[in-house]
Amino acid sequence: MVNFLVRRVLQALGVILAISLITFFILNIVPGDPVQIMLGDLATPETVAQVRAQMGLDKPVWLQYLNWAGNMLRGDFGSSYFQHRPVMELLLVSFGYTIRLASFSYLLAVTIGLAFGILAAVFHNKWVDKVLMVLAVGGISAPNFWVAIILQIVFGLTLKWFPISGAKDFSYYVLPAIALGTRYAASIARITRNSMLEVSKQDYMRTAEAKGLRDWLIVMRHAFRNALIPVITVAGTDLGNILTGSMLIESVFQISGIGKLMVDAIGQRDLPLVQGGVMYIAFICVVIYLIVDILYAVVDPRIRLGGGTRSE
């Protein structure tokens, strides 16, 4: 186990290093010169060159990378080119919004997903099952930004049940959380149903059934434990998407989360901010994946032998 842990942690560090390298070089080949954008239409080429030198952007890319990486290891992510605030400060503030949005959506997804999944499994092959599963697949199939726009118009503007935009208190998160959570609710419902059906074929379930326990009791006693697996799995595989995939939702509902921050930063070519943001997100994802893998390994010792595998 210790061996496995050490191996996984080293691997995680390697992944972070690789991501930092790839991001840095990708950002360097993205067209659009931040200095030109910073200085605007009226800047002369000499000024542009001068400023580029001042910012160290005229140095070779590898040197820039080493500088940046050195600073990052000391905890200094640099400052945003345009907002002039420390990258870390901007990330922490926007991450607060995102984590609230992500938690609400995920909570919603888990509640609805498990309920749908369990119901569908209990009524396997009956009409309830079919309706719920079509609903679930429908949830995966709708573009979330489109759902967001429609929710905003119907429940915000027309019915006035919820605020239209912003993130002042819980009520502001309801519509965005629905728009964002539907997808994950649907995934969880499907995985829950399948895993519960699989389990119900197992011997101990048959035994339980044979003993004459009532349906719902079987479900509660034996199968429900397995329901936790899809929750972990979806969290494990989709975490990065929950954190950054919310950018369109954040834009529609004017929530200043990390997805929106990143998209805007890419648009401005605010390189330190994008770089810092990607590292931040990647770091969180890698850590969560690490935890998920360790949890799996604890649950299922076979995994330790094969190295970390994650189902997709």
Next chain:
Amino acid sequence: MSKSKKINSQSYYRVSLAILKKNRLAMFCLGIVIALVLIAVFAPWLTPYDPNLNDVRNRFKGPSWEHPFGTDEYGRDILTRIFYGCRISLSVGIVSQLLASLLGYFIGVFAGYYGGRVDSVLSFLIQVFSSFPFLLFAIAVMFILGPGLMNLYIALGLLGWTSTARLIRGEVMRLKNSEYIQACIVGGGSGWRIIMKHLLPNCVPTLIITITMGIPRAILSEASLSFLGLGVSPPTASWGAMISHAQPYIRKFAYYSLFPGFAIIICVLAFNILGDGLRDALDPKLRS
């Protein structure tokens, strides 16, 4: 030995098809997918209108006999543009997933077949790429490549391969220990030959599943990118771009946003259910 394998595989697909045929919902969705493909291919013959010809004096005409789905902000027929948008969505889905599968297959098969150091490096690569925030990465790639259909294929193809690679790797690791492949190795077959001739046919079911499951994801990603203005260049019609363009007018002309939205849902739904059906049919573990 390989002969007996072939016979086996034939019967395997026959059984799969039989299972699929019994799944009425999946068959219905297969019908939808076929219909969508036909629409995409024969779009010019299905409509008297040019999707890109502006007729601004006739803009925002509600649904009518001439324009069943109404007209858009330039007076173009929305139904026509949905037909043509089908080409974009389907081709983005299919081409990008073929690309992703190609990449995913080879990386997965090399990792699984050669194992050891090759596997460590490739698995590491898989892990790195699946830790990137997907949409953000797609945006960056679109910025680098610039707008355009070909670049959409590449951007989405470059990003969607990790799950395929992971599945194939697992599959190949399992297959490698089978008597059949071990016999090929002992028989002195070259690595490349074994990969192409013996491993590939065995991985086809997995590839079919990942492609079918990947297509709807790619279609939704295309819609998101187009919504951000990073998709195809105007005036080309794409469902995501149509929703994006309809946004300022959605309150007064809701149909403009609703029709392309439904188009996406129907298309993605059909692929998802078909994908589920195919998985049930092709995955021997699920056969009872």
Next chain:
Amino acid sequence: MKKLLAAMLTAVMLLSVCAFAGAENAKVLRFGQMDAKVGYDPQTNTNSGATTTEDCVVEPLYYWNDQNELIPLLAEDFPTISEDGLVYTIKLREGVKFTDGTDLTTDDVKFTFERMFKPETLAKSTSMYNMILGAKEMLSGEATELAGFEAVDDYTFKFTLVSPFSCFHKNLGIIYSAIFPREACEAAGADWGVKTLIGTGPYILKSSDATGNVLVKNTNYWGGDPHFDEIDIIFYDNNNTKLMAFENGDIDLCDMTSDLFMQYQGTEVEELCHHFSKLGTYFFVTNNSETFRGEKNPLADVRVREAMSLAIDRDLLCEVIQNGLAVPATGMINQFQLGFTAREPYEHNLEKAKALLAEAGYPDGCTITATIRKQDEADTVQIQSDLAQVGIKLNIEIVDAAVWSSERAAGNVQCLLQGWFPLYADADNNIYTFFHSDYSPAKSCFYSNPEFDALMDAARLSTDDAERQKLYEQADEILSRQDYGSIPLYYPYGVFAAQPYVKNFTVGNLIYHVAYDIDYDMDIYNAQK
């Protein structure tokens, strides 16, 4: 424990009740706009989104009001200009205090301009002020003091210019030269414009984050009692969301776009929408250079450019695509700018366009590529369709603002559509800086005509507005009627949505002044609340 909790709860409830009561009595203006995300130092950004906030807090020497008139603000009067047009003597208003309590003196003016020209400041609009003697030396790091600034006494100072520039004091009326307090600005260092911004203006920046800015009344404002207790600038990056928030009563005032205006036409919201004439012009920029990306450039031929102008249906563009919120352009200079003269509308004639194309050697038309930003898509798609009718195939490449500005600056764009706005009603401010041969390559336009340049230069030297009017008329005739250096399309209107109780709201130019004239009609306001 329970008692403690109960006490805390009560305290929280009391506090929230107090806060609520306070908020109820306060007169607050809630303005909805996008988040510029560039900080609030008017020297380091020229973003009109940031300017709204800056304009409430810091003040320049002069001020362009909403009627497009220049009036003295921190300066007591207009400058006395020496005979040779090189020395500007300006007297400061006495008794003006910054909101940190310090007095405004010439030293602050000196500090402000020297800060602007220090290379490490990375000031953005130095080109509007670098005709001051010594500015260029400071910018290149050769000098640390501004040679052209002379403090006569605490309230009088002189600017000396390198060469006469008749628009100099007009440029001093732009927020980019707002006066900062030396002590506070030096103490704030890198936080200036980020966490601190102190000026002489009617409001004080109380807080600023990603959701918006809160500005509170400066109770000691030298110019009288500001109209509002508080101005909340609330950020909406998505225009659709912003307008819904307006309809929902979340904001009192916001700007909008012509496509969004369309959905309100014929509804009751339309009565709350007000439009005003913007000072700029939308035009189709054509790359005039002989070759483009190594190939012969059809746009180098004036006949092709004229044919494009003939093919474009400007009436349709204004009426339909712009929803009537634009007037067809008759020249490059906007109808409300110095230098405008009434001309015949541009002709729309497809036959003539085809004939011109054939004459130019393109009987079967030609293919060109436009590189544009998403915001200009609607117009460009319509023009694409217009040009197709005469055989010109226009490919459209939509790129993001960053790529667009770098590609354009590098001269890599064949044609594009854009609006270009002056900061005040003078043609020098936008026409010179776009079409003069010193500037046009960096706009991917490459327009160059010595005759045009000479007229524009002459207008810079003249201080007589009647003479300048003549010079600009001639220059515009050459640019937009003879050379078709680019193709003028329309003069746009801006649109605002204001709740019924908002009064005195007019907009003169690009900068939204929310701090000065605008007020509430308290009868309607109280009746609604």
